[in-house]
Amino acid sequence: MSHIAAPAGRPLGVGFLGGGPVTQAIHLPALARLKDILEVRHVMDVDPGVASSVAARVGAASSTSMAAVLENPEVDIVAICSPHQFHAEQVIAACRAGKKAVLCEKPFAMNGDEAARIAEVSASTGVPIVVGAMHTFDPGWLAAEQHWGDLPAQAHTIRSSIVLPPNARFEDFATEIITRPATGTPDYSDIEVIKGMMQGGIMGLAIHDLPLVRRFTPDYDEIEVLQARHVRPFGYAVSLRTPTRVIELRAVMNNTWKPAWTFEAISDDSALRIDFTPSYVQAGSAVATFSRGSETTTFGPYGHNGYEGEWRELAELARGTRRAPSAQALIDDLTFALAISGATVQNAAAGHPGATQTAGATA
Amino acid sequence: MSTYTVTATPEAEESGAVALAVASLPATFGPAPAGGAADIAVIAGGAGWTAEAVRAVRSGSRGVLVVDPVPEETAQLADAAQAAGAAVVLDLHWASSPALVGNDGAPDARSAVRGALGTASLLDSVATAAPGTDVRQLLARHLAAVLAVCGQLQGAGVIRSNATGYAVSATLANGAPFTAQGVLTAARPAGVAIHLYTADGGVDVRVPDPDAAWPAEVRVTGAQGELLLPTLYESAHRAAWRRLKNHLSAGTRPEDLAGFARLTDLSATLRPT
Numbered sequence: 281m282s283h284i285a286a287p288a289g290r291p292l293g294v295g296f297l298g299g300g301p302v303t304q305a306i307h308l309p310a311l312a313r314l315k316d317i318l319e320v321r322h323v324m325d326v327d328p329g330v331a332s333s334v335a336a337r338v339g340a341a342s343s344t345s346m347a348a349v350l351e352n353p354e355v356d357i358v359a360i361c362s363p364h365q366f367h368a369e370q371v372i373a374a375c376r377a378g379k380k381a382v383l384c385e386k387p388f389a390m391n392g393d394e395a396a397r398i399a400e401v402s403a404s405t406g407v408p409i410v411v412g413a414m415h416t417f418d419p420g421w422l423a424a425e426q427h428w429g430d431l432p433a434q435a436h437t438i439r440s441s442i443v444l445p446p447n448a449r450f451e452d453f454a455t456e457i458i459t460r461p462a463t464g465t466p467d468y469s470d471i472e473v474i475k476g477m478m479q480g481g482i483m484g485l486a487i488h489d490l491p492l493v494r495r496f497t498p499d500y501d502e503i504e505v506l507q508a509r510h511v512r513p514f515g516y517a518v519s520l521r522t523p524t525r526v527i528e529l530r531a532v533m534n535n536t537w538k539p540a541w542t543f544e545a546i547s548d549d550s551a552l553r554i555d556f557t558p559s560y561v562q563a564g565s566a567v568a569t570f571s572r573g574s575e576t577t578t579f580g581p582y583g584h585n586g587y588e589g590e591w592r593e594l595a596e597l598a599r600g601t602r603r604a605p606s607a608q609a610l611i612d613d614l615t616f617a618l619a620i621s622g623a624t625v626q627n628a629a630a631g632h633p634g635a636t637q638t639a640g641a642t643a
Numbered sequence: 644m645s646t647y648t649v650t651a652t653p654e655a656e657e658s659g660a661v662a663l664a665v666a667s668l669p670a671t672f673g674p675a676p677a678g679g680a681a682d683i684a685v686i687a688g689g690a691g692w693t694a695e696a697v698r699a700v701r702s703g704s705r706g707v708l709v710v711d712p713v714p715e716e717t718a719q720l721a722d723a724a725q726a727a728g729a730a731v732v733l734d735l736h737w738a739s740s741p742a743l744v745g746n747d748g749a750p751d752a753r754s755a756v757r758g759a760l761g762t763a764s765l766l767d768s769v770a771t772a773a774p775g776t777d778v779r780q781l782l783a784r785h786l787a788a789v790l791a792v793c794g795q796l797q798g799a800g801v802i803r804s805n806a807t808g809y810a811v812s813a814t815l816a817n818g819a820p821f822t823a824q825g826v827l828t829a830a831r832p833a834g835v836a837i838h839l840y841t842a843d844g845g846v847d848v849r850v851p852d853p854d855a856a857w858p859a860e861v862r863v864t865g866a867q868g869e870l871l872l873p874t875l876y877e878s879a880h881r882a883a884w885r886r887l888k889n890h891l892s893a894g895t896r897p898e899d900l901a902g903f904a905r906l907t908d909l910s911a912t913l914r915p916t
Contacts, residue, residue: 436807436808437807437808437826437828439769439824441767443840506802506803506810507802507810509812509820509822510820511764511765511819511840512819513764515764515765517765517767517812517820517822519802519803519810519812526803526805526807526808526810528810528822528824530765530822532764532765532840534764534840534841534842534843535842535843535866536840536843536844536845537844537864537866538844538864538869546826546828546830546831547828547830548774548828548829548830549774549828549829549830550830551828551830551831571830571831572829572830573829573830574832
């Protein structure tokens with residue numbers, strides 16, 4: 281079990297907006313490793329049965345209203361794990377409620393206007409916001425950051441590849457899930473289904489690593505989608521380009537037992553490869569490997585993953601012992617993801633047999 | 644004393660590590676005496692190699708080995724080899740790896756990949772070579788390796804290509820996407836990786852450069868776990884020479900040119916997208 285030094289006083293209180301699989305299988309197990317500093321005190325879900333059941337697991341209060349969490353003085357940190365469309369309003373409400381810090385699952389907004397409003401509220405209230413891009417908190421990634429030198433400036437090729445089984449496989453390794461979302465058999469001949477799946481692929485899966493991609497793409501605001509293809513049953517093959525970078529995104533979610541989640545940045549003479557552990561399970565950190573010809577240098581694995589890293593940072597932010605992350609960086613990450621998502625959907629739709637008109641491909 | 648004498652052009656000698664390969668089959672092959680005629684002609688596969696091979700066949704070579712050929716129309720050469728009864732073997736940079744196409748029914752990447760293509764979700768491939776490598780040459784090597792193990796590719800097109808690499812897209816027979824990426828870097832050893840993703844696993848193939856006998860790796864993943872096919876410590880160069888030996892000793896004709904025609908046809912149809 282992982283421990284960090286217990287601070288003076290009682291642990292900080294955490295309240296959840298949304299008690300679904302992410303809360304159950306990711307956050308509660310991560311917080312169980314940090315009980316000296318963080319404690320779940322309230323779980324809200326629109327389904328009262330889910331709220332009470334999940335809350336009971338950790339001895340917390342439960343409710344079906346956001347106000348009950350925000351008005352609970354025992355809650356110092358609000359974690360927003362609701363469906364995407366509610367994120368922006370809930371982040372803003374949590375900031376205005378005077379909480380000490382907010383964690384919002386990605387994406388923290390669905391458009392640039394929402395992101396700007398969030399940034400304004402965060403600035404005016406002084407409440408720090410952390411977006412749950414867990415890989416940016418992974419000790420393997422952070423070790424790479426300490427050692428990558430000028431690679432972000434020199435890399436010409438960036439690649440993200442995600443191969444995962446359905447979420448349930450790793451959720452079941454992490455906890456006992458209640459109320460999984462219903463799944464059906466998609467109609468791949470329906471162009472709207474493909475568009476929805478491509479958007480979900482970028483904003484729900486690729487978005488984990490797009491902040492990493494952006495760190496190696498100084499001209500990220502000139503991103504262009506060259507080709508986007510849907511991969512069955514769920515995934516994508518997307519080719520991107522900026523004036524100075526080529527970026528390849530791959531994802532396959534099939535029924536394999538063997539996950540493989542890698543990020544690579546490659547220059548003429550050096551390369552970084554990061555192998556991440558799968559979501560949900562407490563399987564330690566990523567491993568970062570730098571290569572230069574026949575020489576390699578490896579960092580990791582370390583004892584905790586990026587989810588635990590998020591919560592460690594949130595605790596420090598709430599206690600005022602760490603500076604808040606740049607709101608502009610969060611906005612830039614979101615804008616980058618939205619640009620790729622929009623152009624990817626257009627491109628994939630244009631190449632679909634059901635397309636009735638040509639769509640543009642430039643973000 | 645060796646059975647067959649060998650002569651190689653300087654370009655072929657360098658790119659094909661001919662002396663090393665011949666020395667590893669000493670009972671079969673040996674260098675021709677200076678100025679003397681040779682049984683086997685080794686030529687480099689640069690532009691015009693088919694014409695050079697035709698000349699070698701017509702001048703009496705019993706065997707011709709072509710090192711790293713670029714896509715070229717091979718019909719005339721095939722006819723000439725047939726008429727002369729000569730064996731023409733292609734030493735393909737990665738595709739000649741014995742791990743891709745084995746002998747005598749041994750487990751190989753081709754069997755593993757073709758057996759899984761029916762449930763393919765994606766075939767993704769990455770080739771790596773040193774900066775300065777001709778990207779057209781890299782793409783030809785890359786596609787030759789892919790074609791060695793998989794079936795036809797439909798609608799192939801070049802998505803991008805520049806001094807740092809390329810991306811190619813196509814479609815597999817079952818409609819699943821095929822992607823091939825070339826990366827020029829000195830950060831990693833050169834080689835090609837082929838990943839076939841299927842409904843419940845897939846096949847991973849990693850082929851190193853042929854300048855040493857380091858083995859390719861072929862891993863087959865399914866519901867029961869993962870299987871590493873037997874590793875073969877033989878370079879693509881030596882595997883090509885061994886095939887030539889087998890054809891000469893058995894009096895059979897290699898099918899290399901017919902197989903290579905697929906690469907030539909694919910290269911001719913590659914379209915910018």
